[in-house]
Amino acid sequence: MRKRVGILISGRGSNMAALVRAAAQPGYPAEIAIVISHKADAPGLQVAREMGIEAVAIAARMPEFEVEADRLLHERGVEIVCLAGFMRLLSTGFVERWRDRLLNVHPSLLPAFPGLDAQAQALAAGVKIAGCTVHLVRPEMDTGPILMQAAVPVLPDDSVDTLSIRIIRREHEIYPAALARLARGEVRIDGEIAHLADVARDDRMIVPNP
Template sequence: MRKRRVGVLISGRGSNMMALVEAARAPDYPAEIVCVVSNRPGAAGLAWAREQGLAAHAVDHKAYATREAFEDALHAVLMAEGVELIACAGFMRLMTAGFVARWAGRMINIHPSLLPLYPGLNTHARALADGVRIVGCTVHHVVAEMDAGPIIAQGAVPVIDGDTPAALADRILSVEHVIYPQALALVASGKARLEDGHVRILSTVNQTARLISPDVG
């Protein structure tokens, strides 16, 4: 089995990056993490990646006069590492349309809400303010519009009375660590196929699970 070469983009501790690296260690996983790149040289995730023996690069966005210049440098690093797919994992930079076009259909992201609800920042506080009972996370293809790309996978958790944004974030993060490796595997294996702006899953899936909140039955 030929494994697709994946570069992971981070801006901080990179917990989702860690989940991808751990999953990719399985012999039958269809992707290999070949490098980790951060726009913040001090990102904790870079140190962890180096400890794992991974190529870890800092491309500091502050060192470039324009977004395009930064993205050219980022693209050059990814090309030098032979990257075929990009997985954004807490990468806190909006991509220009030009960069997105270069990687169209080959760049995915995870977002801490059930898109299309709550794109952007402060997702957990916004969900609590609205009083929703179920929240979650989404893995999607990256397009020029923020958090608007075709959805690959989603995971949900209940909102519990007394939740804070931090508590909700922790509960959702545990699901992110499950669905992101699964979604990357689907994309890398070709079992998640882009068709007419939507993702078609070409694999047997469990469609019987359900989540009810509050579940008082």
């Protein structure tokens, strides 16, 4: 049986669309059951509907949003929740209810550059390698066991926009891959470290394209 997945978004939902496309492929171990946003005008809601996915806006403040989202997720039989550009901090209670079943993607090689404007942080720090991280969510912002990371070189003439474009392309690769591993039951948590099954083909770190 494929795992049922709910996705929370705030904006255009490009990572959401990447997950939906992956779930449409034969043999993918998860299916997208519902997309939820706290913003009625989030462009990603219409994108989801056009892709054949139920999409719902919950125009409420926290914690009312969480209560209604939790209800919808359980009604749809959701087993895994993915945050895809969801720009609200979730409460400890919500995170713990979905512990080790709540995924996020962040545009840096965590634990470096958590929070907003990670690409700008990377450029300001002068790093030569940036990237993205898929991790299980914990109550503290941008923390939790890391499932996969992808490295992206920082070029001498990079701006926030050009670096962001290259990073998000890698997000679209590793987010579906990490969700698949979790849905197949190939993730084991030891303390705050995630171990992926079958080390011989372990793809937690995806190196940059030449």
